[in-house]
Amino acid sequence: MIEIVLISTLNGVLYGMLLFLMASGLTIIFSMMGVLNFAHASFYMLGAFFGFEISRRIGFWPGLVLAPLLVGLIGVAVERYGLRRVHRHGHVAELLFTFGLTFVIQEVVEMVWGKLPVDYRVPPSLDFPAFTIFATNYPAFKLFELLTALAIFAALLVVVTRTRIGLVVQAALTHPAMVAMLGHNVDRIFMLVFGVGAALAAVAGVIAGPALVTQSNMAALLGPILFVVVVIGGLGSLPGAFLASLLIGLVQTFAVASNASLADLLGPLAAGSGSSFLRDIWNVTVAQVAPIIPYLLLVLILIFRPRGLMGQRES
């Protein structure tokens, strides 16, 4: 029992931090700029492929620095020459713009790297088990993931609370012209924020690439789970996103560990239910539905607490 709880907690925390790593850039873009950036996963994929390409030439560590820089620049260019123009036409237009971008990025990645997975490996310097609990190894690379997530969280927290960038962006959502007339270069700040968001996605890509599968469909497979993290955490709240990542990580891990089903719960009743349709519902285990629990959580939280866990506003 202790073994299951301990291991599940550990796995949950590790998974949660991976989620946060992937979602941090989206939190920045979505909750600060209000842009539903569907291309976030594509930037993440670009990060992974750039990381792969750089790491096989000069090594993982230069890749960890260079890939996010490159993707950040791409993000800046996307904002400057595309999104900025679309911005005045509203959120739906922005969303579709990034939606179109996902197609383009995926196709370009396929042209350059093909459709098959690439052999993106954990750097040898981190390729060893860091510790072992109950005969289960925890690779050093996972710890590195965790530390990076924590570092990013701390750094973003400092930037958001210690500078006025967050305020400027938030103010510009309602009165962009006024913010400019107070002397703030709104355009440049938006560009920076978007660039940083893209770069953060790329950091996640560089790190998750070796841990997961680096393939041209990895963006599409990531799905909307990151939106779930940001929204559950609460729009505009970095700590919220952090908390939500942890929560989802833990909930999912513990759900997998459980084999309970309605049939177990209401055993005798279940026997009577003849319809095959009901039997389906009856016999589904918690573990089976683990990965869709976050969506359930999303719907429930939005219904009962639309601001999310720690959000300051409902939009």
Next chain:
Amino acid sequence: MLSVRDLHAYYGKSHILQGVNFHVGANEIVSILGRNGVGRSTTLKAIMGDPAPRGEIVFKGRPVAGLKPHEIARLGIGYVPEERAIFPALTVEQNLLLGLKPGQKASRWSVEETWRLFPQLRERANAPGGALSGGEQQMLTICRTLMGAPDLIMIDEPTEGLSPQMVERIGDLLQEIARRGISIVLVEQRLVIALRISHRVYVMGHGHIVFEGTPADLMANAEVRREWLEV
């Protein structure tokens, strides 16, 4: 301080400003009067760069036309819009802090100063700007612009929605601002207050200036008042 010559501005295809000329000296309070819709607000906005002005705008000896709004603001022109443009989701204090320009630490007008002038705002320091009463928003928007330590401040209808008593206070405040070395361009509906505190007044009609003079000149000119101010 500021001189505007042959200023034109358009909204889409409609030609709103059709050659506006005026100037403001150091420490001077200048009012622009006129009926609704003649383009007074547009004049101020065009000076701030949005809508894009055509013509000559010189501030502290530097041509300003063609610069972006934030560059103009950084040169030292402050603008208080008619619609107040309070950032509703930010707290009162955060609204004030946004008045500081990037890199600017403190200024002649600090948050403390605001609290002193309008103790009412201090009580609301942590309330969202959107929750403020109409009049409180008006106070906040003026103080927010002052935080940026402008050399010239352009204020659009500052007394709208203010109680008579508060109107007086604003009048005094404007005079104090001017005493501290800040020039003021005031767009005002209420003649009483404008005439009381202005050094000079312009009257605007249909996109250009139709009268220039001291308040006393205007009081003496019944015809202008009737035709262009409807009083």
Next chain:
Amino acid sequence: AEDTIKIGYVDPLSGGGASIGQIGLNQLKFIADDVNGKGGVLGKKIEIIGYDNKLSPQVTLVQVQKAIDEGVQIIVQGNGSSVGAAVESFVTKYNERNPGKAVVYLNYAAIDPSMTNQNCSYWHFSWDANVDIKLEALTNFMKTKKDIKKVYLIDQDYSFGHSVADTTVAMLKEKRPDIQIVGNEFHPLVKVTDFSPYIAKIKASGADTVVTGNWGQDLALLVKAAGDAGLKVNWYTFYAGGSGGPTAIKQANLPDQVYQLTEGFNNLPYKPAQEVVRAYIARYKSEPIYYPRLFNLTGMVFEAMKEANSADPAKFAPKLEGMKYATFASGQEGFMRKDDHQFFQPLYMSVFGALDAASQPFDEESTGWGWKMAAEIPTKDTLYPTTCKMKRPN
């Protein structure tokens, strides 16, 4: 009348499934070029036309319609049982509703047993062993492995995964009642990014063998998580050789622990096949031959055409029924069962690991590791009855 024989290949050529769909298309083109170089079939050239179905049954039907409009009477499709079922049902209805211009569906990878059982169709021929047959073969293999004591099942939560799990449980119970099933887990299809909790469960169960029908990312991530956690078990799989699988196994460092059941693999010691593989690799660099069965499929169809002296499915389909054929991978004989149009052939258990360069020339995905023979399951051990009541056109 036409001077080419058009074969419509309907499979995903874009999006998520494209990586496998494209490989099938390349292989068909390779075969067609080879056949055309030798003068074609019945004096006609073979033309392969790719139709992108985006892995959606509905798009597939539009594309099949398009292919038929363009004069295609032979549809080849494989990926996705949902698509396969749709094509089978469409082709059957189409031939019923439009008599005179028959269309035949040659299936190289959709392996839902229903396609050759309750839903079987005269116009459908299947070259891949269906789930029942594969599991019959797999359990026949496991029957002989006395060191298997505790088996854990983990599968994707959809029909194929459930077939694998249910059938394995049933067959093992019959053939090896001493084996303990210590877990029977389902996880959502391609939604899991972190398999560590599942690995923790497997570990806790004390299993020595895991049977999984997983493919694609679900297999790769599962194996990687096992490697990370240091789980030492044997893996019995069907699709570990699919795109990304070998890379993942190598990265997880699980030498000689992952088994795969297929109708052939590159390192089978059969010269003619090895030569073809070499030629293929020379042309499509770093792309493996996943589908030896495509060679069987085309070979048999071309032979049937020659026998019938016609490229009209109505004429050559009867010739396929019961046809015997020396399979591509090993030259051993297989046959097309007349009752349900299912091809039976020897199946092979191979295991992934370091190669002996002399006798095992082909590695996978440039990992340096490759598939090596573990056991051959002769055709007779793969036979599995069918419930098909074939309706033949009169």
Next chain:
Amino acid sequence: MTPALELTDLRKSFGAMEIIRGVTLSVPAGERHAVIGPNGAGKSTLFHLISGHYRPSAGTIRLGGETISGMAPHLINRRGLSRSFQITNIFPRLSVWENVRCATLWAMGYRYSFWRNIERLADARQRTEEILTEINLLDRWHVPAGVLSYAEQRALEIGLSIAGNAEVLLLDEPTAGMSRAETERVVALIRRVSEKRTLLMIEHDMGVVFDLADRISVLVYGEILASDTPERVKANPAVQQAYLGLEAS
């Protein structure tokens, strides 16, 4: 006779701050009642409470004798209370015509009707035309409301609030930002539309207040300081001190 609107010990707090501190007020039917008071006194909040935008923390509100405190805004509106907003609140992308017509629909009984052709509703059309004539926007009927000038939007705001023919009308600073001449036109309009109705109005323009109001309540710090006829309010030294400045004197 039951008063048109009756507030009893009404209170509203935001967090720890009590903004409305026990307001008791009764407005008889047909009265033109003005609420004045310093900025931030709670006048708009009072309107928000009456119209259902905020829920009162305590106290009751009765409309024509019926308790409406805590009801949703649309329910209160359906019971015959309509209001305008201090900060213009219209439908910017709809035409001026549609703005006003939408505001007439519920009161005319059309509700959520999805089987009637709206263009065939002669009564709604006629009423819309009347209102547009009243607020002098008839020749702008086809323009999207968001494009109107500030003063025109203020006029439309009033148009929306009177379109539903509500018994009780709440106007929050209807003349703010208007020039003298326009203000006079608005005053005339308000006089006309409030002919057979009850009017509650917030204003800072004392000219307008003394011109229109039958009775004036002075709200200071969330409490009613005085509620009386214009003359007596003007003469009240407490009011002078708390509120009226140089302009009124």
Next chain:
Amino acid sequence: MSERTGAAPAFAAPPLPTGRGAGFLAIFGPWIAAAVLLAVLPQVLSSGLALSTLSLMGMMIIFALSYNMLLGQTGLLSFGQAVFFGLGGFLTVHAMNAFTADGPPLPLVALPLVGAAAGLFFGIVFGAVSTRRAGTTFAMITLGIGELVSSSALILRHFFGGEEGVSTDRTGLAPFLGLTFGSQLQVYYLISGWCFVSVAAMYALTRTPFGRICNAVRDNPHRVAFIGYDPQRVRFLSFSLSGLFAGIAGALAAINFEIMNAGQLGATQSGTVILMAFIGGVGSFGGPIIGAILVTYLQVALSDITDAWQLYFGLLFIAMVMFAPDGIAGLLARQQPLLRGRQLHRVLPAYALALVPGLAAVAGLSLAVEMTNRLTVHAGDGPAMSFLHVPLRADAIVPWLVAAILFAGGGWLFLRAAGVARQAYDEALAVVQGRGRTS
């Protein structure tokens, strides 16, 4: 009171709406024309593919319009519209299977009613949950619901048929006027009939008090409450009705394909409908119709022409969003005053002038894309290829130069020509308005 002393209004105000119906032909003319068009289309486009594509367009038109009831009319961005499409389809398939066996003899033509009922039912159920909120919150709830429903579809295998889905045979139902609906042509007429009825119904809906209040809610939900309406109720009704029509579309899909599977209620399908509505233009009723036709056509045709179709698809959307955010209908609507003022001839030459370099730039770009594709994805097929029927080698320098020149030169010329076209447009508009003022 609001005397305008600023710039004079550009137009004299048009006459007030009279409410008296326009002439019979003005109202029903377009509808009759549409009906005739739907009836004769299969005579012109009679291939099997054309009929399938037209059928597909028919159901997608309904689907896109149902979506626009939310996005365009009520201002609700939903990410889960396919849920109603899919559930409508699934219930229809089950109904078809039930009636085939020994259920009541319901003809196939009536089965979209099952889809409608299912769509409405689930619209009510999910609407009750989601429409309590608006804006991003609403959007995210629908995202969650969509994800939940489509995930459950794989788990509840008996109802949704697992991955294969549930298939059926449409000819098994009671014949209707002797029709068994075996042929695609008959199915086409069934779909176009339902399409016509649904479009007419949805159009009528926009012209009702409810329709107008939906627009008001889109513009300013807060204010709606103060004119007597409950914005939440309006959203709810709009959502439910939208579900109803999406359900009809799903039912038609089920009839057309005779199969329904989980993919039909997933995110891809929901995304497609957003694209359709937006590309066509959410601002007008007809926009989504154009969008549905165009996007369906592209989906069917583009993948034949090139397998880098996703790239072109993406670029097209990006270009649309950036340069024509009102969609195609918006672009067309801008030509309307010119057409009415008989000034269109003034701008057409300028448009044509812009079109030529524009096409050249597109050709240059796609040449580069295709050559890259050949060298990377299709390296195994060798560098010899053909582009627009011109044979060339992807590894030669000349084609690359041509591509670069076409793209850069065409792009530059296009930008200049676009300026000219814009100016021509402004001038023509000025002429029209000038006339409007004097008349």
